[in-house]
Amino acid sequence: MGEPYFLFYQIAMLLSLLASLIVIALTWRYRKAHGAGAMIALAVATFVWALGFLLEANSDTLERQLFFNNIGYLGSMSVPVAWFVFALHYTNGNRLLAGWKVAPFCIIPLVTVILVWTNNLHHLMWYNEHLITSGPFTVTAKNYGTFFWIALVNNYSLIVAGAIMLVRRLFVGAPLYARQAVSLLTAISLPLLWNIIFIFNLVPLPRKDLTPVMFAISGIAMALGLIRFNLFRAVPFAREFLIQQLSEGIFVFDMRHRLIEANPAALVTIGADRSIIGKNIEYLSQFSPVLKQLPIKESKYTELSLTVSGEERFYDLATMPIHNDHNQQVGWLTVLHNVTERKRQELEYKTIIQTTADGFWLADMQGRFLDVNDAYCKLVGYSRSELLKMRISDIEAIEKQDETIKRIANIKKNGKDRFETRHRHKDGRINDVEVSVNYVEVSGGRMFVFIRDITEHKKLQEQLLAQNQLASIGELTAGVAHELNNPLAGIVGFSELLLKRDLPADIKTDLDIINSEAERAAKIVDHLLTFARRQPADKRPTAINEIISKTLELRAYQQKLDNIRTITHFAPDLPEIMANAFQLRQAFLNIIINAEFFMIEAHGKGTLSIRTEKTGEFVRASFTDDGPGILPENMTRLFSPFFTTKEVGKGTGLGLSICHGIISEHGGRIWAESQYGKGATFTVELPVIKTGNEPGEDNNKQR
Amino acid sequence: MPENKATILVVDDEAHVRKLLQQILGDAGYNIITASTGHEAFEKISSSNDIDLVLLDIIMPGIDGFKTLELIRAQSDTPVIMITGLGEVSPLQFSFNLGADDYIKKPFRAKELLARIDAKVRRSKD
Numbered sequence: 116m117g118e119p120y121f122l123f124y125q126i127a128m129l130l131s132l133l134a135s136l137i138v139i140a141l142t143w144r145y146r147k148a149h150g151a152g153a154m155i156a157l158a159v160a161t162f163v164w165a166l167g168f169l170l171e172a173n174s175d176t177l178e179r180q181l182f183f184n185n186i187g188y189l190g191s192m193s194v195p196v197a198w199f200v201f202a203l204h205y206t207n208g209n210r211l212l213a214g215w216k217v218a219p220f221c222i223i224p225l226v227t228v229i230l231v232w233t234n235n236l237h238h239l240m241w242y243n244e245h246l247i248t249s250g251p252f253t254v255t256a257k258n259y260g261t262f263f264w265i266a267l268v269n270n271y272s273l274i275v276a277g278a279i280m281l282v283r284r285l286f287v288g289a290p291l292y293a294r295q296a297v298s299l300l301t302a303i304s305l306p307l308l309w310n311i312i313f314i315f316n317l318v319p320l321p322r323k324d325l326t327p328v329m330f331a332i333s334g335i336a337m338a339l340g341l342i343r344f345n346l347f348r349a350v351p352f353a354r355e356f357l358i359q360q361l362s363e364g365i366f367v368f369d370m371r372h373r374l375i376e377a378n379p380a381a382l383v384t385i386g387a388d389r390s391i392i393g394k395n396i397e398y399l400s401q402f403s404p405v406l407k408q409l410p411i412k413e414s415k416y417t418e419l420s421l422t423v424s425g426e427e428r429f430y431d432l433a434t435m436p437i438h439n440d441h442n443q444q445v446g447w448l449t450v451l452h453n454v455t456e457r458k459r460q461e462l463e464y465k466t467i468i469q470t471t472a473d474g475f476w477l478a479d480m481q482g483r484f485l486d487v488n489d490a491y492c493k494l495v496g497y498s499r500s501e502l503l504k505m506r507i508s509d510i511e512a513i514e515k516q517d518e519t520i521k522r523i524a525n526i527k528k529n530g531k532d533r534f535e536t537r538h539r540h541k542d543g544r545i546n547d548v549e550v551s552v553n554y555v556e557v558s559g560g561r562m563f564v565f566i567r568d569i570t571e572h573k574k575l576q577e578q579l580l581a582q583n584q585l586a587s588i589g590e591l592t593a594g595v596a597h598e599l600n601n602p603l604a605g606i607v608g609f610s611e612l613l614l615k616r617d618l619p620a621d622i623k624t625d626l627d628i629i630n631s632e633a634e635r636a637a638k639i640v641d642h643l644l645t646f647a648r649r650q651p652a653d654k655r656p657t658a659i660n661e662i663i664s665k666t667l668e669l670r671a672y673q674q675k676l677d678n679i680r681t682i683t684h685f686a687p688d689l690p691e692i693m694a695n696a697f698q699l700r701q702a703f704l705n706i707i708i709n710a711e712f713f714m715i716e717a718h719g720k721g722t723l724s725i726r727t728e729k730t731g732e733f734v735r736a737s738f739t740d741d742g743p744g745i746l747p748e749n750m751t752r753l754f755s756p757f758f759t760t761k762e763v764g765k766g767t768g769l770g771l772s773i774c775h776g777i778i779s780e781h782g783g784r785i786w787a788e789s790q791y792g793k794g795a796t797f798t799v800e801l802p803v804i805k806t807g808n809e810p811g812e813d814n815n816k817q818r
Numbered sequence: 819m820p821e822n823k824a825t826i827l828v829v830d831d832e833a834h835v836r837k838l839l840q841q842i843l844g845d846a847g848y849n850i851i852t853a854s855t856g857h858e859a860f861e862k863i864s865s866s867n868d869i870d871l872v873l874l875d876i877i878m879p880g881i882d883g884f885k886t887l888e889l890i891r892a893q894s895d896t897p898v899i900m901i902t903g904l905g906e907v908s909p910l911q912f913s914f915n916l917g918a919d920d921y922i923k924k925p926f927r928a929k930e931l932l933a934r935i936d937a938k939v940r941r942s943k944d
Contacts (some may be wrong), residue, residue, distance in 0.1 A: 600903030601832055604925035608838040611928050612845075637925045693903065751879040784884055 128169040134333075135162035151199035161333075162195050164190030171255075176248050180255045188231045191225035192266065195273035202277030220273060234260075236633055267314070274307055302333040364430075364451035365387075367437070369442065372396040384423060384430070384451055418454075428455040474548075474566035478521055479661040480559060482507035494548075494568055496541035509694065512537040512545050526562060530554050535569065547573040565691070575669065579701065580765045583773065590772050594755070596640045603640065606633040654781070656691040656804055657699070659734050660727055665696075666703040667725075670711070678720035679711050686728045694781055699801075702777040702785075705770040706738050706797050713742035713795075725764040733800040740796075753787050824886070824939045825849040825868045829859040829886065830875040835924075839873060842928045842934070855879070856886035862889055871939055874918075876902040884916060891917040897938045901926070 140247055142151050147468045151727045167187020174180045228238070234240045244257035281300055309329040358365050364381030368374055373395050382388060385403040417432045431452040435445045443484065468475040476483050495502070495510055507523075508516045513536050526532045533671045534590040549567045593739030610630035614623060667681055674681060707723065714721025724739045745753065749760060754775035778785040782799035828839045828849045843850055851869065854857035856878060863869055872890065876893035887898055898922040920934055930932045 435838070539856040597903040601835060603832045604903070605838060607925040608842065608928065609834075612841055615845075633925065786885075 124172065128165055128172070131165040132162060132169065135159070135165065152206055153197055157197035158192060160189065160193035163187070164194060166190070172568070175253055177244065177255060179405055180246070182243065184255065185231050187230055192227050192270070195270040195277075196221055196224055196466045199277045202280045203575040223269040227262065227269075230262050238264075238265075250387060252709050271307075274303065278303065302336040303331045306330040325629060342706075345373040351687065360455065363451075366449040366451070368396060368447040368449070371445055372447075374399060375446065381451060384421070384453075386423075407622040428453060428456060429458040455759065470524055471565070474564070474568070476566070478507060478526060478562045478564060480562070482519060482523060485561070491566055494540075494546060494566065495538055510538045512539040523562070526552050526554050527560060538566070546570045565740045572672075579704065583701065583705075583770075587773060590776050592643050594772065594778065596644045597641050600637070603633055603637045606630075607637065639778070654693045654695050657689055657694040659694075659699075659736055659801065660685040661738060662694070662696055662699050663703055663725060666700045666707065669700075669704065670707055674722060676713065677711065677715055679714065680720075680722045682722060684726040686726075689729055689734050691803045692734050692781070692783075693804050694801065698777045698779070702774040702799070703736075703738075705774045706799070709770055710738060710740035710742060710795070714740050717743040728798070729803070732803050732805075734803055735798060735800045736798050737798040739794060741794040744793050745787060745795050746791055750789070751785065754785065775781070823847070823849065824870040825851060825855060827851045827859060827862060827869045827872045829853045829856070829872065829878075829883075831855065831878045832875075835875070844929060846932050846935075848935075853902060854940070856881035856883070856889070859886055860889045863894055863896065870894055871935060872896055873901050873922075873935075874897045874898050876900055887916045887918055897942050899934060899938065905932075 118610050126811050135158050139155055139162070142154045142158065143312075146152065146155060163754075164187050167183050167185075167190060171180050171187065172181035174183055199220060203217075216794075218760075220252070230237070232490065239260045239262040240258050240418055241263060244255055247256045248255055249494040280299060282350075358376070358378045361378060362380055364384045365376070365378045366374060366381050367376035374392055377387075377392060382391075387403065391399055414435045415433075418429065419432055420427055422428070431454050432449065433452070434447055434449045437446045437448050439445050468488040469490075471488070472490060474494045475488040476484055476491060477486035483506050484502050487499055489499075492499055492502065492684070497505070497510075508519055511519055514522065522532070525815050531554060534549065535549050538548050546568055547570045549569050551565045551567070553563045555563060607630060610626050610633060614626050614630065616727075618626070663683070663685070667683070670679075673679075710723050711721070714723070722741050723737065726739070727734065727736045729735070754771050775785055776802070778799055781801055783799060785797065785799045787795055789795035821938060826843055828836055828843070828850055829852075830836050830839070831854055833854070836854070840850045851862055851866075851867075853862055855882060859872070859874070863872070874883050874886060874908070878886075882901060883902075886893070890896065891896060897919045898917070900918045901924060902921060903924040919938055922931060922934060
């Protein structure tokens with residue numbers, strides 16, 4: 116009858132050993148995890164305790180039994196310490212008791228172990244030890260010494276303290292980890308209970324400690340906890356650590372709307388301390404406007420602004436349900452994300468795009484507008500909300516849709532683009548615009564586009580062009596007329612000379628006709644000249660520096676694109692000239708454009724220096740370029756109509772002849788100087804306004 | 819009217835215009851010197867004190883009539899009459915600024931030409 120019980124006892128203890136080993140092996144995989152070290156220590160201690168028991172039970176002499184009993188003490192005294200440390204880690208109380216602070220709890224167990232091994236000297240642990248037979252067992256009976264009870268109290272204190280920590284965790288901590296905690300509590304309390312029963316002889320059983328059997332059960336419970344509930348894989352410690360460190364505020368509510376966790380960031384944001392944990396949301400919302408806004412009925416994203424330590428901050432608030440492994444909802448998680456910096460950047464971005472006088476779009480790669488500024492709305496006459504429903508092709512007035520698509524593809528490839536096009540106003544008007552695009556590789560590609568209204572600029576350019584063409588016709592006529600006058604002078608003159616001679620009457624009659632017809636031709640030419648002459652220009656006192664500056668403004672943009680630098684040396688206090696500003700500007704423009712053309716053709720860039728000065732009764736403006744210069748043989752024909760060295764189609768040959776016409780018409784003159792290969796200088800002289808035209812008056816003044 | 823005896827420098831790049839003027843003025847009794855460019859005219863004026871009047875074309879290759887006028891005025895008060903095919907008044911106004919004494923438009927009638935020349939010559943001889 117004793118045999119099966121003995122066998123059962125042996126098997127139970129072997130199982131316990133095995134369970135400890137399994138726990139060690141399972142935990143070893145997660146040894147880096149928070150608390151795993153303590154768990155391993157706990158399992159090792161249990162193993163040693165159970166091993167001591169097993170060997171003791173299989174010994175037949177008192178010495179051997181005592182020796183293995185002493186070995187068992189090494190384990191039994193370590194178990195409470197390991198348990199306590201584990202509980203600390205698992206409930207994160209380790210913040211309070213970290214590292215060497217645990218050392219005091221090791222003193223009594225350490226002393227106990229020393230006393231156990233030296234018991235013969237002092238008998239503080241036990242005395243009167245002797246072998247007795249109890250049922251199938253031969254066991255050591257002994258009376259316990261003083262220190263035994265001290266050690267016992269210490270051990271229970273540590274174990275109970277650890278248990279309390281876990282139980283607290285169960286009820287006020289995250290319910291997610293409750294089952295892990297239950298499995299651990301079971302594991303630890305079984306051997307404890309049995310130990311109490313054994314020591315105080317509460318149940319009449321064979322005089323043999325069945326603690327190891329309980330160890331077997333607890334070892335299996337722990338192993339189950341590890342495998343079944345992912346004790347370490349769930350890594351509650353790591354999560355906890357992460358939550359503590361997060362800059363986002365985190366609130367966890369249970370299903371009854373009690374706040375069961377709030378991390379430091381969350382507490383700082385609402386200006387509370389940990390004492391609010393465990394309280395109900397209705398109660399808490401009296402104190403904090405944030406908590407009042409916490410929606411805990413549904414998943415929700417909201418924005419809110421708060422005044423934290425005197426400044427306004429913006430938060431994104433996200434609330435979502437938390438589910439356990441079995442997909443049951445166990446609570447709510449609320450994340451409070453500080454977006455103040457992002458808001459500030461958004462505000463800056465908005466301010467920038469609203470401040471610029473240029474139009475702005477943010478568009479996606481399908482050409483849809485994602486954002487537009489007020490300046491652009493004004494430019495095309497659509498409201499912001501109208502534009503946000505439109506695409507680029509709805510306002511593009513030149514490009515066909517497939518051309519726009521092609522351009523967008525190019526922008527994506529090159530990263531940016533700059534071009535001129537036209538945009539259609541809501542009322543049908545067409546605006547000339549200059550578009551400058553930058554591509555940014557975010558969210559499938561975004562185009563940041565600035566649109567400058569160049570309608571006025573274009574209009575002015577076209578006006579000038581038209582004026583130029585008109586002037587060209589005039590210049591052409593004048594040129595032709597002049598060329599005709601020379602031969603006509605010959606015909607009129609020579610026929611007149613002949614008429615004075617003594618010639619037959621019929622010849623004289625014919626000569627008369629030649630002469631009068633030539634006169635008639637001369638009159639036609641004269642009419643042509645009168646017709647072609649620019650309308651008597653309205654001339655006013657004008658400052659030449661100002662006219663040149665205005666002309667340069669017209670070219671500034673193009674010059675920037677073409678790498679043309681302009682240096683001006685304007686003489687201050689120049690006397691005014693009598694001039695038609697528009698005509699003069701046209702003349703200067705032709706000179707400047709001509710210089711630019713040849714500089715760009717020669718070396719793709721250039722420097723144009725413009726100097727004004729007073730020379731005698733004239734104001735002089737000279738335009739010096741660093742272009743290729745003028746061939747000597749071309750010098751004489753520079754200002755003739757239809758003379759050009761530009762390629763066919765690049766120049767009419769009228770620009771400088773128009774200049775000549777305008778300057779001459781102003782009573783001034785224009786000439787060029789050049790050393791071939793070293794650039795050219797065009798000089799314009801215009802007469803200063805005289806205070807009086809009568810020479811006498813002039814002379815008086817000189818005297 | 820060979821008693822005029824005054825010497826006139828005719829400056830024009832076109833040979834037939836020079837020939838025409840030579841003939842008209844020669845018939846009127848003037849001595850004629852011709853020049854086909856501004857440079858030539860300037861050289862002739864510099865090397866001779868006998869020139870009483872210059873007939874100067876405006877549009878010429880090389881240095882034009884204006885420039886030539888300027889050169890002449892730099893060292894001589896000899897009367898200068900500008901001749902031009904340009905119908906416009908302003909170049910002529912400009913010539914006056916530079917010191918021209920009169921102008922004649924092409925094509926010209928012999929009578930008008932002579933009248934203007936005679937007037938200038940008479941005045942400068944007075």
